[in-house]
């Protein structure tokens with residue numbers, strides 16, 4: 001199953017043509033690579049460097065920003081099991097941030113779901129670098145959702161209002177080296193949100209499951225490209241027109257790092273079969289209810 005390479009320069013030059021390519025990828029492998037996306041390589045490098053500084057802190061220091069119920073902060077190695085049936089806990093640690101709100105933001109004070117201040121470690125430069133990156137990928141995500149709208153025959157701005165304050169999560173990941181035959185870096189899973197934008201440091205490990213088989217295949221590494229995949233929320237929203245494909249990370253031959261940006265819609269986005277996708281296969285839900293149900297299953 002080929003993972004197609006899409007040229008992000010067409011976002012402005014030929015959005016309709018790019019939307020058709022995205023549509024084919026989203027109905028097929030559920031994954032594509034996106035080049036010429038406009039996010040500066042220097043910014044990506046800077047985020048990796050901040051992640052290294054954070055993960056190298058003593059555990060006691062990282063524990064001060066331990067992950068909370070809003071999915072923000074540090075998840076220590078051994079706290080997650082992305083594949084609850086596979087048995088093994090994931091051999092990775094992670095740092096998550098979400099939409100950056102002040103502690104006195106009205107949405108935080110009102111207790112709206114997934115609205116919270118981020119949990120920042122005491123590392124100068126860490127928060128501003130991650131914030132800049134988060135905003136850049138969020139903007140790219142909205143552009144790609146416009147392609148989704150075009151491909152599904154909707155107005156290009158169809159999703160704009162559902163993604164103007166999204167429950168997006170930027171997740172910095174670090175996997176220790178390990179024997180690929182023993183344990184797992186990240187167990188087999190599908191992502192929960194609409195779209196995931198992933199960068200890796202080039203160390204192998206990520207695999208996707210070939211549709212209709214038990215075979216796993218390496219996701220190719222194209223320097224400078226984002227690995228983009230369809231999440232379960234968009235699969236459901238598109239009434240299964242698009243597919244979310246199971247993937248996993250094997251213990252890597254040497255320590256491996258990645259940056260995953262999970263784009264989920266606004267908490268109050270109504271997730272029901274999009275126009276033109278046929279008789280609804282799922283009951284209506286909201287972005288927040290859907291994400292909550294999935295996170296509860298992961299953090300046992």
Ligand SMILES: O=C(O)CCC(=O)C(=O)O
Pocket residue numbers: 173186191198200206247248249257258260
């Ligand atoms: O680290 C990777 O390459 C992928 C991680 C992943 O699939 C996830 O966190 O959902």
Ligand SMILES: [Fe+2]
Pocket residue numbers: 189190191247
């Ligand atoms: Fe994933």
